[in-house]
Amino acid sequence: MFQNDYFKESELACRCCGKNHFKDETLDRLILVRGRLGKPMIINSGYRCPAHNARLNATMTHSTGQAVDVSVAVGGAHQLMKIALEEGFTGIGVKQKGPVKRRFIHLDDLDSIPGERARPTVWSY
Numbered sequence: 001m002f003q004n005d006y007f008k009e010s011e012l013a014c015r016c017c018g019k020n021h022f023k024d025e026t027l028d029r030l031i032l033v034r035g036r037l038g039k040p041m042i043i044n045s046g047y048r049c050p051a052h053n054a055r056l057n058a059t060m061t062h063s064t065g066q067a068v069d070v071s072v073a074v075g076g077a078h079q080l081m082k083i084a085l086e087e088g089f090t091g092i093g094v095k096q097k098g099p100v101k102r103r104f105i106h107l108d109d110l111d112s113i114p115g116e117r118a119r120p121t122v123w124s125y
Helices: 023-035 050-055 075-086
Strands: 042-045 067-071 091-095 104-108 121-124
Touching: 023 067, 023 075, 023 104, 042 050, 075 104
Parallel strands: 091 121
Antiparallel strands: 042 067, 067 104, 091 104
16 A cells, blocks of 8 residues: 555554554545655644544544645645645645644545535635
8 A cells, every 4th residue: 555655654644543544545646746746745644543533523534544634834735735636635624824833734535524515625724
């Protein structure tokens, strides 16, 4: 699964238990984004086991193995969002307020989430 030039398995694994159920299709899409971006992507969060996700009081997107949070700010955020949408990511979460080091873009490629508007969709934190 993790035979690529850009990401290590540990970057996409759950931070609390080390389990990694990151989906191959999502990784393939992420690799395409990284290649087009042309610079390293710092992954803040990849797969989250259900227990870790519950402790964070977060939606289920990361527990599906189809979501990442990428540390990025300012113009880099816009470039990342544009490329991610072009490569098939359907959920874009934008956190661009506060200290630059705490800013990120959430990317997921889920088809839909019950009770949510049709995808693709963008939201802010």
